[in-house]
Amino acid sequence: MNLEKLNARCAIEELHFVEGPGGLVMAEIDNDLAKARISTYAGQVLSFQPHGEEDDLLFVSEYAYYQPGKAIKGGMPVCWPWFGPDPEDKGRPGHGFVRAIQWEVLETQQMENGATRLRLGITENDDTLKSWPHNFALAIEVTVGRQLDVSLITINTEESDLTLTQALHTYFKIGDIGEVAVEGLDGCIYIDKMDDSKEKTQQGTVTISEQTDRIYTGVTGDLVINDPSLSRRIRIRTEGSNSAVVWNPWIGQSAEMADFGDEEYKQMLCVETANAGPDQATVPRNGEYRLSLSYSIERD
Numbered sequence: 001m002n003l004e005k006l007n008a009r010c011a012i013e014e015l016h017f018v019e020g021p022g023g024l025v026m027a028e029i030d031n032d033l034a035k036a037r038i039s040t041y042a043g044q045v046l047s048f049q050p051h052g053e054e055d056d057l058l059f060v061s062e063y064a065y066y067q068p069g070k071a072i073k074g075g076m077p078v079c080w081p082w083f084g085p086d087p088e089d090k091g092r093p094g095h096g097f098v099r100a101i102q103w104e105v106l107e108t109q110q111m112e113n114g115a116t117r118l119r120l121g122i123t124e125n126d127d128t129l130k131s132w133p134h135n136f137a138l139a140i141e142v143t144v145g146r147q148l149d150v151s152l153i154t155i156n157t158e159e160s161d162l163t164l165t166q167a168l169h170t171y172f173k174i175g176d177i178g179e180v181a182v183e184g185l186d187g188c189i190y191i192d193k194m195d196d197s198k199e200k201t202q203q204g205t206v207t208i209s210e211q212t213d214r215i216y217t218g219v220t221g222d223l224v225i226n227d228p229s230l231s232r233r234i235r236i237r238t239e240g241s242n243s244a245v246v247w248n249p250w251i252g253q254s255a256e257m258a259d260f261g262d263e264e265y266k267q268m269l270c271v272e273t274a275n276a277g278p279d280q281a282t283v284p285r286n287g288e289y290r291l292s293l294s295y296s297i298e299r300d
Helices: 003-010 126-131 250-256
Strands: 015-019 025-030 034-039 044-050 104-110 116-123 136-144 148-156 162-164 166-168 171-173 181-183 189-192 198-201 212-217 223-227 232-239 243-248 268-275 281-283 288-298
Touching: 003 015, 003 104, 015 104, 025 116, 034 136, 044 148, 148 162, 148 166, 148 281, 166 288, 223 268, 232 268, 268 288, 281 288
Parallel strands: none
Antiparallel strands: 015 025, 025 034, 034 044, 104 116, 116 136, 136 148, 148 288, 162 281, 166 268, 171 268, 181 223, 189 198, 189 212, 212 243, 223 232, 232 288, 243 268
16 A cells, blocks of 8 residues: 555545554544544554543554454454354354455545544455455444544445344453443343353443453443543443443463463453344345444543
């Protein structure tokens, strides 16, 4: 990707493109409301920080890979067109293939309310068709203002309906995993991936004291990450999703991952906006499906 040509075509006053780690092209946004960094490789938001906030909303591992063919550990990876292991057990990568390929810059825009919007996209090609034999157009639309708004848009260019699972696999930066709590899931049924995928019922807020990997179903309303160590609450609003994933690798899994620090589990928590488990997305022929989220930071 030629940076000079890309900036000539798509840069605006609040957004320009730079060479990031590993030579990956990053969109840097800095407007009157916030700043953000988005990797055009993987279509991945890596940083979001409203002006006046001391801490980033997002966590990225110090040991993350920045190289073609590898996923970047942190930020907001895009899981598509399947969430979790290969559903057909063909040896394809977990969480699909779009988080490890280059996306195209489709549009940049400065909004009247002061926010800045970036739209990236991909369509099928010889490589994707080998992995997943379907025609599609996929876009991610990122709007950076006082809050972070993201939509993952699947356009079905097949002659029949498409059914898929997907997620915006967000890693949130937190102060202390032992103090954080997730509100809004009380009473939800969840699939406990750490206990043979047994179905259980959430009682009260979600707290983390061990390796955790859960798919919550029947999710309605906002979720809130209450983080007293950073004196903030992160509000999560979603559309197009009835499931949420809560994940923390804890001690054992952290030690097994080369692209994740042994102690980093203490400063991160994934609360993912998803269509996972029984919550699948069906995209009609010539139609589209939007999985959308909005993150805002609240303080007392």
